[in-house]
Amino acid sequence: MDLKTLARNLHPLERKVVPFLKATNDFNDLVGKTGMQEVEVMRALQWLSNRDILKIHEQEKDSLTLGKNGLLYKEKGLPERRFLKNISEKPIPLSELARKASLDPAEVNICLGTLKGKAAINIKKEKELMISIAENGKKLAAKETLEERFLKKPFPIDITTLKAEEKFAFDSLKKRKDILMLKKLKIKTIELTARGKELTKIKIDSKNTLDKLTPSILKTGSWKKKTFREYDVTINVPKVYGGKRHFVNQSVDYIRKIWLELGFTEMTGNMIQTSFWDLDSLFVPQDHPARQMQDTFYIKDPKQGKLPPIWKKIKDVHENGADTGSKGWGGKWSEEIAKENLLRTHTTVLSAQTLAKIKESDLPAKFFSVGKVFRNEALDYKHLFEFYQVEGIVVDPDADFTNLKGYLKEFFTKMGFLDVRIRPAHFPYTEPSAEVEVLHPIHKEWVELGGAGIFRPELTKPLIGKEIPVLAWGLGMGRTISEYWKIKDIRELYKNDLKQMREMKYWMK
Amino acid sequence: MPTITLNRKVFEKLVGKRLPTDKLKERISFLGTDLESIDDKEINVEIFPNRPDMLSEQGFSRAFSSFIGEKTGLKKYNVKKSPHKLIVEESVRKARPYTAVAIVKGLHFDDEKIREVIQIQEKLHITYGRNRKKVAIGIYPFEKIKTPIRFIGMKPKDIRFQPLEYPKEINGLEILSKHPAGKEYGHLLEGKDTFPVFIDANDKILSVPPIINSHDIGKITEKTREVFIECSGFDYDVLAICLNIIVTALADMGGEIHSMDLSLYGKKRISPDLSPKEMKIDLDYVNKRLGLKLSQTDLKKYLERMGYGYEKGKALVPSYRADVLHQIDLIEDIAIAYGYENIPEVIPKVATIGSEDPFYIFKRKVSEILAGLGLQECKTFHLTNKDLQNKAMNINLNLIELANALNQEYDVLAAWNIPMLLDVLKANKHHEYPQNIFSLGTVFKKDASEETGVLEQERLASLLCSEHTDYTRTRQVLDYLLRMIGLDYKIISVEHPSFIKGRVGRVIVKGKKIAFIGEISPEVLENFELEFPVAAFELNLTELFGLL
Incomplete structure (x- = not known):
């Protein structure tokens, strides 16, 4: 861009700064001369530097600034000045003087010391100390001290530029509390480039340049004879953030979408459940370790819920297998244990409730849920006490183990894992049971993502009324979700850090 | 889940074949056990709770050997009939009614083998035996015992013997209060008038199950060649299986199994019974x-x-x-x-029509409407604490408490969501304002008409926080939301201890109170150390959905 065009397209802030660039190369000075705010000058200089008009140099220097007392004294005067101002030949009680001169006890003591040393005051001891001015004091009161002159200077001050008498004032003031502070300060200086020097010679005329298109300009049509100041369209702008759904919910929605695409119907249900639905109806024996307090959260009050009418069938199956062809677990099944309320340990509880409601005419049927489950586990970077489980069942008289593998494969392919395998495992409610693993696409390791199997006849027969194979799985997605969002500590899923959430990209699947 | 440690040499000898490490790893995990670690000397395997028979080196090796096709089929174990008797007397019925017993001879124990036997016993105790509640196992040097052995119930203070690794003779009650095993397992005998006791023909006490053996005749040593084994508990079939797991492992160590005549309340049985x-x-x-x-x-x-x-x-x-x-x-x-790896993956060609829960659709729409207004969705736990739900909010709601919370930070279920979002604002004070956020979450309250006695409903909380936040702005959010849903509403002025008096209302749709809306009181803001005003509403989505 030639300089004339450039001059015409200067931003109003740049336009204000450019004329002063010949006169000074100091940033603070420039701020003073232009009468603009620091940020405005800085912004203008930054733009001008982008246009190759100037360079901004930053240098660290020891510089003096005023401390808390320094600022106060600069405004109100030094304590000894105020002290002198408030005394005359007529003695005044020290306490009254302190009040009039608004001096605190420490300052009073300093004044007494220094002024007495200079023989500027007379002190008489009556009930309390009485102060009057001495001859030296009158002289002192008449002239400005070096310290006072020093305080009047504009701060910050570059310490290397101090003159001899300023040095004297500096040495004296720095001994006193909180007056001066030595700081490393960034000093900005401006150096004009060759182009910059040229630019300062050009008369900047903005009469025919339009800055902003306003409604009145549009109305009058005055833009017709003018040109628009051109923007630097390549420049960065401040960030804005939109409102959005929580990133975990974005992932959950995707998982839900996959099951919907595969023709599954959603199951929903409560988080607090009786042990009956969460465990007994799933043929988990009543003395199973998973029921222990260290694994499952129980509710204090109401401690127990009600049993549905189907409980008698479940009791029989546990005790002797009933009509399922099974031996059952043996022993006595307790209603009291089954009534205990807990926070659901798996969403398989929803599958059990769905099976209890299903009619044979509904088959084949497929169900899914993506819901929260709870485990009595301490919070750490790998464990949450409350997390999502992805649940699915296929209720189909013709379903078999090969289909279980088929559905899992289909789901994980859509999730981005191309290799899925199952390994033998054990769960009380499935037989055969399987552990589901996927091959991590980057680390090339098998990662365990959940359990699967075919529900046992001891479960399906009492719930459905007939032994129909039900393929089932319960998958954990925390790890996959964390990995997508590049989260290493699983607690961050629920940290609600606004900056992190604002910056986070969208789930683009 | 329990893990067992296998000596690789012993394992290979029992299996009858050496496999390269890679193959071994792969085969172990496809047998239905989890390989924890493997090196030249040791293999560590996690055993699933359905296979207690694999909890010994012998049992695991036996299963593995047949799995890889080495020694397949039903393994035969010989049982020699012995004349020794064990009598279960009526007096023990109330304390611990059943036992299954056996004798194994021809054993050659060394330190390592003794440790191994104790390990099998302990693993079985913890898993299959449910910490000795379901099954307690005792193993004794048979040479020191005179049959017939009786299993009887005795008054605790009449039981006197020196328990294992204890310096002197004490009585049954003292065992529970003084002996470490008594302290750990004493609860299993709590409140019983009689304790179960194995006692031999010389009236010497062998043990008080499920607590402790006798020091004198209940401890196996390197000199022991013959052992008497008993499993005691409440279900004979369970005990018999546990006994069989132990005797077959001992037989695989080179022992010879001998049966006993068991008299169970008058009924005769031969124990063990190893027939399939x-x-x-x-x-x-x-x-x-x-x-x-x-x-x-x-x-x-x-x-x-x-x-x-x-x-x-x-x-x-x-x-x-x-x-x-x-x-x-x-x-x-x-x-x-x-x-499992050879089973094909087949998706059946059966058409089913998927459908999403209508309430979930509704909730998603609500979230989208609020996100459209620039609010950021947050996600909080359903577990929280009383201080946050009540004290910090200057209110006293009835909360559902956990019976066994891990800590006081998460010991109740949420009754409302605004407190959790105020906590989010508290944690985000160093970030840019305005901070306008919302969240959807389940809230819990007692309701006797529910199956569990708890009613669960979904609520939306929406909070605006900035210098310029006030009632009008939050009201605009609510107004927009309800207009977009297509519901008319009215607001009545109410009082609520968490909000500023005169700046809080109750939102009513079709005669139902479905939300609170207002400016959060400065006392509450102070509790959260917030420096900007917050205006909020909490809306019952479950109720609202019912009104559509």
């Missing part, structure tokens, strides 16, 4: 569940690979298997022998 249980197996059922086309020959082959026998439509289930309740359990083992 027959279970009918239907080839069609197997093929239907697995989706395979196996023949009778295949069936036999795969059952034998898993240590079963097979005869004319019947599987012979080894006497040490605890997990075979139903034919379906055989099918899993057939699948394991066939190899």
Whole structure:
């Protein structure tokens, strides 16, 4: 861009700064001369530097600034000045003087010391100390001290530029509390480039340049004879953030979408459940370790819920297998244990409730849920006490183990894992049971993502009324979700850090 | 889940074949056990709770050997009949009614083997024995015992003997209060008038199960060649299986099993009984569940690979298997022998029509509407604490408490969501304002008409926080939301201790109170150390959805 065009397209802030660039190369000075705010000058200089008009140099220097007392004294005067101002030949009680001169006890003591040393005051001891001015004091009161002159200077001050008498004032003031502070300060200086020097010679005329298109300009049509100041369209702008759904919910929605695409119907249900639905109806024996307090959260009050009418069938199956062809677990099944309320340990509880409601005419049927489950586990970077489980069942008289593998494969392919395998495992409610693993696409390791199997006849027969194979799985997605969002500590899923959430990209699947 | 440690040399000898490490790793994990670690000397394997018979070096090696096709089929164990008797007397019925017993001879113990036997016993105690509640196992030097042995109930203070690793003789009550095992397992005998006792023909006490053996005649040493084993508990079948797991492991160590005559409340039994249980197996059922086309020959082959026998439509289930309740359990083992990895992946061509829960759709729309106004959705736990729900909010709601919370930070279920979002604002004070956020979450309250006695409803909380936040702005959010949903509403002025008096309202839709809206009171803001005003509403989505 030639300089004339450039001059015409200067931003109003740049336009204000450019004329002063010949006169000074100091940033603070420039701020003073232009009468603009620091940020405005800085912004203008930054733009001008982008246009190759100037360079901004930053240098660290020891510089003096005023401390808390320094600022106060600069405004109100030094304590000894105020002290002198408030005394005359007529003695005044020290306490009254302190009040009039608004001096605190420490300052009073300093004044007494220094002024007495200079023989500027007379002190008489009556009930309390009485102060009057001495001859030296009158002289002192008449002239400005070096310290006072020093305080009047504009701060910050570059310490290397101090003159001899300023040095004297500096040495004296720095001994006193909180007056001066030595700081490393960034000093900005401006150096004009060759182009910059040229630019300062050009008369900047903005009469025919339009800055902003306003409604009145549009109305009058005055833009017709003018040109628009051109923007630097390549420049960065401040960030804005939109409102959005929580990133975990974005992932959950995707998982839900996959099951919907595969023709599954959603199951929903409560988080607090009786042990009956969460465990007994799933043929988990009543003395199973998973029921222990260290694994499952129980509710204090109401401690127990009600049993549905189907409980008698479940009791029989546990005790002797009933009509399922099974031996059952043996022993006595307790209603009291089954009534205990807990926070659901798996969403398989929803599958059990769905099976209890299903009619044979509904088959084949497929169900899914993506819901929260709870485990009595301490919070750490790998464990949450409350997390999502992805649940699915296929209720189909013709379903078999090969289909279980088929559905899992289909789901994980859509999730981005191309290799899925199952390994033998054990769960009380499935037989055969399987552990589901996927091959991590980057680390090339098998990662365990959940359990699967075919529900046992001891479960399906009492719930459905007939032994129909039900393929089932319960998958954990925390790890996959964390990995997508590049989260290493699983607690961050629920940290609600606004900056992190604002910056986070969208789930683009 | 329990893990066992195998000496690799012993393991290879028992298996009868050496496999390269890679192959070994792969095969172990496809047997239905989890390999923890492996090196030249040791293998660590995690055993699933359905297979207590694999909790010993012998048991695991036996299963593995047949799985890889080395020593397949039902393994035969000889039991010699002995004249020794054990009598279970009526007096023990209330304390611990059953026991299964055996004698094993010809053992050669060294330190390592003794440790191994104790390990088997302990692993079985913890898992299958449910910490000795279901099964307690005792192993004794048989040389020191005179039969017949009696299993009787005795008054605790009449029981006097020196318990294992204890310096002197004490009575039954003292065992519970003084002996470490008594302190740990004493609760299993709590409140019983009589304690179960094994006592020999010389009236010497062998043990008080499930607590402790005698120091004198209840401790095996390197000199022990013959052992007496008992499993005591409440279900004879369970005890017999546990006993069989132990005696077959000891037989695999070189022992010789001898049976005893067991008199169970007058009924006679020979214990142990190592004959296999027959279970009918239907080839069609197997093929239907697995989706395979196996023949009778295949069936036999795969059952034998898993240590079963097979005869004319019947599987012979080894006497040490605890997990075979139903034919379906055989099918899993057939699948394991066939190899899970060899089962094809098939999606059936059956059309079903998927459908999303309508309430979830509604909730998603609500979130989208608020996100459209620039609010950021947050996600909080449903577990929280009383201080946050009540104290910080200057209110006293009835909260549902956990019976066994891990800590006080998460010991109740949420009754409302605004407190959790105020906590989010508190944690985000160093970030840019305005901070306008919302969240959806379930809230919990007592309701006797529910199955669990708790009513669960979904609520939306929406909070605006900035210098310029006030009632009008939050009201605009609510107004926009309800207009977009298409519901008319009105607001009545109410009082609420968490909000500023005169700046809080109750939102009513079709006569139902469905939300609170207002400016949060400065006392509450102080509790959260917030420096900007917050205006908020909390809306019952479950109720609202019902009004659509």
